[in-house]
Amino acid sequence: MKYLPIVTLSMLSFASVAWAQSGESCQAPQDPTLENPAFAGYDCITLLDSTAVSVQPTGSGSFAVYRKFKVQTPAGGVANHVIKYDYDPLTAFAEFKQATIYRANGDVVNVDVTQACDYAAPARAIYWGARQIMLELGRLEPGDVVEYEISKKGFTYALLTGAEDDESRFIPPMRGQFYDIVPFWVSEPTVRKVYKLSIPMEKEIQFEFFQGECASSMHYEDGRKSYTFALENALPTKREPNMVDLFDAAPKLMLSSTPEWKDKSLWFNKVNEDYGSFEPIPEAQKKVDELIKGKKTEMEKIAVLTHWVADNIRYAGISMGKGEGYTLHNLKMNYTDRCGVCKDIAGTLIAFLRMAGFEAYPAMTMAGSRVEKIPADHFNHCVAVVKLSNGTYIPLDPTWVPFVRELWSSAEQQQNYLPGIPEGSDLCLTPVSAPENHYFRMKANNKLDANGTLRGELIVTAEGQSDASVRRVFTTGWQSDWKNSMEKQLLAVSPKAKLISVDWGKDPANYQAAPIRLVFRYEIPDYAVKGEDALLIKPMVMNNLYNSIKSFLRIDTSLEKREFGFKDACSRLVEQDETIQLPAGYTLSNEAKSDAKQSQAADFEGSLKQEGNKIVLHQKLALKKRVYEASDWCGFRDAVNGFKSYGDYLVIKK
Numbered sequence: 001m002k003y004l005p006i007v008t009l010s011m012l013s014f015a016s017v018a019w020a021q022s023g024e025s026c027q028a029p030q031d032p033t034l035e036n037p038a039f040a041g042y043d044c045i046t047l048l049d050s051t052a053v054s055v056q057p058t059g060s061g062s063f064a065v066y067r068k069f070k071v072q073t074p075a076g077g078v079a080n081h082v083i084k085y086d087y088d089p090l091t092a093f094a095e096f097k098q099a100t101i102y103r104a105n106g107d108v109v110n111v112d113v114t115q116a117c118d119y120a121a122p123a124r125a126i127y128w129g130a131r132q133i134m135l136e137l138g139r140l141e142p143g144d145v146v147e148y149e150i151s152k153k154g155f156t157y158a159l160l161t162g163a164e165d166d167e168s169r170f171i172p173p174m175r176g177q178f179y180d181i182v183p184f185w186v187s188e189p190t191v192r193k194v195y196k197l198s199i200p201m202e203k204e205i206q207f208e209f210f211q212g213e214c215a216s217s218m219h220y221e222d223g224r225k226s227y228t229f230a231l232e233n234a235l236p237t238k239r240e241p242n243m244v245d246l247f248d249a250a251p252k253l254m255l256s257s258t259p260e261w262k263d264k265s266l267w268f269n270k271v272n273e274d275y276g277s278f279e280p281i282p283e284a285q286k287k288v289d290e291l292i293k294g295k296k297t298e299m300e301k302i303a304v305l306t307h308w309v310a311d312n313i314r315y316a317g318i319s320m321g322k323g324e325g326y327t328l329h330n331l332k333m334n335y336t337d338r339c340g341v342c343k344d345i346a347g348t349l350i351a352f353l354r355m356a357g358f359e360a361y362p363a364m365t366m367a368g369s370r371v372e373k374i375p376a377d378h379f380n381h382c383v384a385v386v387k388l389s390n391g392t393y394i395p396l397d398p399t400w401v402p403f404v405r406e407l408w409s410s411a412e413q414q415q416n417y418l419p420g421i422p423e424g425s426d427l428c429l430t431p432v433s434a435p436e437n438h439y440f441r442m443k444a445n446n447k448l449d450a451n452g453t454l455r456g457e458l459i460v461t462a463e464g465q466s467d468a469s470v471r472r473v474f475t476t477g478w479q480s481d482w483k484n485s486m487e488k489q490l491l492a493v494s495p496k497a498k499l500i501s502v503d504w505g506k507d508p509a510n511y512q513a514a515p516i517r518l519v520f521r522y523e524i525p526d527y528a529v530k531g532e533d534a535l536l537i538k539p540m541v542m543n544n545l546y547n548s549i550k551s552f553l554r555i556d557t558s559l560e561k562r563e564f565g566f567k568d569a570c571s572r573l574v575e576q577d578e579t580i581q582l583p584a585g586y587t588l589s590n591e592a593k594s595d596a597k598q599s600q601a602a603d604f605e606g607s608l609k610q611e612g613n614k615i616v617l618h619q620k621l622a623l624k625k626r627v628y629e630a631s632d633w634c635g636f637r638d639a640v641n642g643f644k645s646y647g648d649y650l651v652i653k654k
Contacts, residue, residue, distance in 0.1 A: 036233055039189045043076030044069055046186065047145070050194040053180065057200055059172040059257070061180075065150035069188075070143070077140035085133050085150055086121050090325075091169060092154030096135050104143025111137060111148075173326050174267050178203070178257045179376040182229075184214065185237040185250030193234055195253060197227045205257050208374050212251030229253055241556045242566045244627065245369035247378075249564040254374040261375045261418055261427045268326060268420030272362055277328040278351040284335045288355045298389055301356055302396070306407050307512060309349040310398040314339040328362055328382070342399040343382035349398045350384050359387035363395060363419040363428075371416035371427060383408075385419045393419060395430060403475035403511050404468040410438060410570050411465060414627045435573035435622040438464035440549055442541045443577045448652075450583040452528035452535060458520040460546070465570040469549045471516045474508035482508075490522055492544040497524045533654040535586065539617050541576040542647035550574060552623055557640050562633040572623045574643070580615040582652060588615050589651040595642050599635025601628055604642040619646055 039045050052064040065085070071077045087094040099111035113135060121130040137146060154170035155178075172178065182195050199205055201224055209216070214231045237250040258264055272278070291308055292301045316339040328347035334340055335348060346362055353360035364379040365371075371378045383397040395417055400409035410433035419425045439462065446456030462470045473485040483502065490497035503519040529536040547553060551569035582588075592609040603622040610616070621643045628636060 036189075036191075038233070038235060042189050043073045044071055044080055044188050046188055046190040046193075048192050048194070049186070049190050050192075050196070051182065052196045053198065055178045055197065055199045055203070057176065057203075059155070059174070059176050059178045060153070060170045061155060061178060063150075063152035065152060066147070068145065068147040070145045071140045073142055077142065077144065080146070081137050081140050083135045083137065083146075083148055086130050087133070087152060087154075088130050090129055092152055093170070094133055094150055094152040096133065097149040097151050099135055099137065099146070099148035101137060101140070102145040102147075104141060109138075111135065173271070174258065174264065176257075178205070178255075180253075180255050181247075181376050181378060182253040182255075183246070183250065184209070184212065184229075184231055184234070184252055185246060186234045187236055189236065190234040191232070193231045195229045197255065198224050199227075199257070200224060203257050204259075205255055206259075206374060207253065207255040208372070210252050210254065210372060211249060214251070214253070227255075238563060240559070240562055240564055240566070242554075242568070243562075244565040244567055247369040254372055254376045254378075256374050256376040258375040262424040264375050264377070265418055265420055265425040266422075268364065268418070269361060269422055269424075271326055272328050272420060275327050275330070277330050277347050277362075278354055278360075279330060279332075280351060280355050281332050281335065284331055284351065285355050288352050292356050298358070302353070302358070302386055303407060303512075305352045305356060306349060306396050306398055306401070309345060309352060310402045310404075312338060313345045313348050313398065315342070315345065315399060316340050326364075341382075345398045346382045346384045346396075349396060353384070353386050361385055361419055361421050363417045365395075365412070365415055365417035367412065367415070371418075373427070379418070383417060385417075385421070393421070393425075395419075395428075403471070404465070405511055405515070406464060406468075409465070411626070413571065414625065432625055433464070433571050435571045435624055438466045438570055439573040439575065440466035440470075440546070441575045441577075442545065444540050445579050446540060447581040448528060448535070448537065448583060450535075450586075452526050452530050452537075454524040454527035454537075454540070454580075456522065456540070458522070458540070458545075460518040460520070461515060462549075463515045466549055466572060467511070467516050470518070470546065471508060471511055474504070475511055479509075486518070486520065489545060490520065490524070492547075493540060494524045494527055494543075496526055497522055528652070534589075535583075535652040536649050537580070537652060538649050539578050539580075539646065541578045541617070541619075552621075552640050553644075555640070557637045557644070559633075559637075562630045565627060565629050566633070566636075567627050568623060568625070570626050572621075574619070574621045574623075576617070576619040578615075578617040580617075582610075582613050582615065584613075585654050586652045589653050590648075595645075597635075597638050597642050599632075599639065601625065601632035601635040602639035604639035606642060606646050608646060615650065615652075617646065619643060 047068040047070055048066065050066050054062045069080065071080060083099070085094060096113035096116045099113055101109040101111065103109065116133055116135045118131055118133050121132040155172045178199065184193060186193065198221065205227065209229070214229050216227070216229045218225065218227050220226070237246065243249060288305065291304050295301045295304055313334065318341065328343045329340065331348060331351040334344045350360040350362060363383050363385045365381045365383055366379050367381045383395055385393040385395050387393050395408050397408050397412060400412060401407065408430065413430050413433045415430045417428050417430065419428065441461045443459045444456055446454050448454050460470060474482060477485065482504065486502045487499045490499055500521040500523060505517055507513065508516060527537065555566065555568065588610040590608065594607040595604065597604045601624055604620065606619045608617050621639060
């Protein structure tokens with residue numbers, strides 16, 4: 001929603017005096033770092049990282065944060081001389097309670113926490129309303145031990161419209177329901193990490209620990225239920241290139257008092273229907289009538305409305321006005337402003353669909369990681385669903401499909417979403433999109449002369465996500481830049497390349513008309529390296545052409561094994577064919593070869609041979625998923641490495 005603010009709990013954890021009173025000691029062993037050789041060599045060691053949460057009947061939580069760490073190197077002192085903690089001022093309040101430095105020489109320094117600063121949290125792209133409290137500790141030396149406490153009140157998600165006083169902003173949007181998503185992975189070695197939850201006796205809580213194990217217990221305390229989760233001697237989580245999000249790979253605890261996802265679905269529906277998010281307005285109705293005029297099928301109508309909203313409602317990156325968080329802004333605001341965040345764009349489409357006679361509703365999803373079975377509100381994005389005449393719902397995402405031929409971006413395949421529909425819904429999953437839906441084909445017919453000059457024609461065709469990548473220059477750039485962009489593709493092959501002509505069809509900016517098709521004609525002097533009675537040449541289709549589309553090339557396939565799942569941009573079919581007519585008297589010295597590899601993750605077939613006076617190259621790579629399991633690595637790796645192997649230089653001798 002603004003992308004619904006995703007839970008990103010700090011690596012800090014929480015404890016306090018209340019924690020100590022419950023029997024959990026804040027004090028770690030005198031020097032536990034000496035007892036575990038695995039801790040040697042790290043700049044900093046966390047001795048205790050704990051969270052204590054007391055939940056009220058409203059669902060609001062009081063968090064007590066306690067952390068104690070030991071500096072081991074000068075670099076560790078530099079990295080930790082400022083303590084930082086993130087919070088969202090719309091829904092929470094946070095402050096330092098105390099901070100103490102125990103010097104290696106025995107001195108004790110009580111840091112003045114009234115000098116803490118409160119700044120906007122750093123952001124690189126999309127605007128976030130989060131803030132950061134920061135406390136300067138001064139110079140830290142190896143052997144110094146620091147402990148501090150932070151008090152926080154509220155929750156970690158968006159504010160529901162209708163708050164009337166300051167205290168009400170700390171109550172979760174779904175009143176009375178508590179949830180938490182607690183990362184149990186660590187960025188530095190941690191002796192002990194603890195999370196403790198205290199809830200009213202009448203509240204039921206469900207929880208699960210994912211991607212690992214922890215010790216847990218439950219007991220009754222002062223007329224409340226008390227849960228404790230603890231992990232000992234945790235080491236930093238291993239990182240792998242292109243791995244899935246840490247939320248999907250590293251240890252985490254998820255808790256929720258909401259019984260099932262259907263309850264959240266029903267609530268989400270009622271919130272927006274009661275608010276009137278999709279009420280029609282005359283000027284928008286006129287536009288809808290104009291767009292669907294002459295469209296005969298329901299899919300034609302859905303497509304034209306989705307594409308118009310996607311192309312004409314700009315993503316603004318900041319949500320404002322009434323109706324924040326889980327409540328979608330109304331059509332009058334969205335249609336007037338013609339901009340907004342994901343929920344505004346989705347809300348506009350829902351209203352458009354309803355004015356066209358369809359049943360349509362909002363849905364929450366998570367861009368970037370998986371949503372687990374525990375209904376703990378792991379969402380950061382809003383889309384739409386529409387009900388077809390056969391009774392089924394299909395997802396639509398106007399935020400992700402501007403100038404894309406798809407109605408749901410396949411860059412979001414294998415992604416969970418929760419529709420807010422009147423009958424309620426369980427958690428749904430977008431399907432895998434077949435590689436054939438995203439084909440990228442290059443066919444080159446070339447002629448090489450004895451001086452090393454290459455002349456020829458290249459035909460590029462694409463569909464789906466591949467189409468969007470190829471077509472982007474036409475849909476988002478100036479027409480005066482089209483030819484320059486085509487020349488850049490050839491110049492990536494050789495700085496001497498000359499574009500003779502390019503046929504980009506009747507109207508390449510009209511992405512809905514047909515899949516993209518481009519025809520290049522070119523001349524490349526000195527393309528082949530000349531030697532004595534020999535030429536050295538690289539197949540053109542394997543020489544930096546449209547590598548931006550071949551996202552799989554950016555995945556390091558030198559790794560023999562993977563521990564975690566990994567991601568590519570999209571499922572994809574890549575077909576490359578090239579013929580090279582040789583100068584008179586020249587033959588290919590490389591041995592002819594042929595490959596065929598098949599697996600659940602990827603397929604590859606390739607061949608290289610000489611036929612008459614021509615070299616003939618053929619490649620076909622099918623990548624079958626966007627998100628892969630670690631067990632898919634061998635098949636994926638073999639297929640991609642097979643594809644890469646056809647990029648070697650060819651030796652042509654007289």
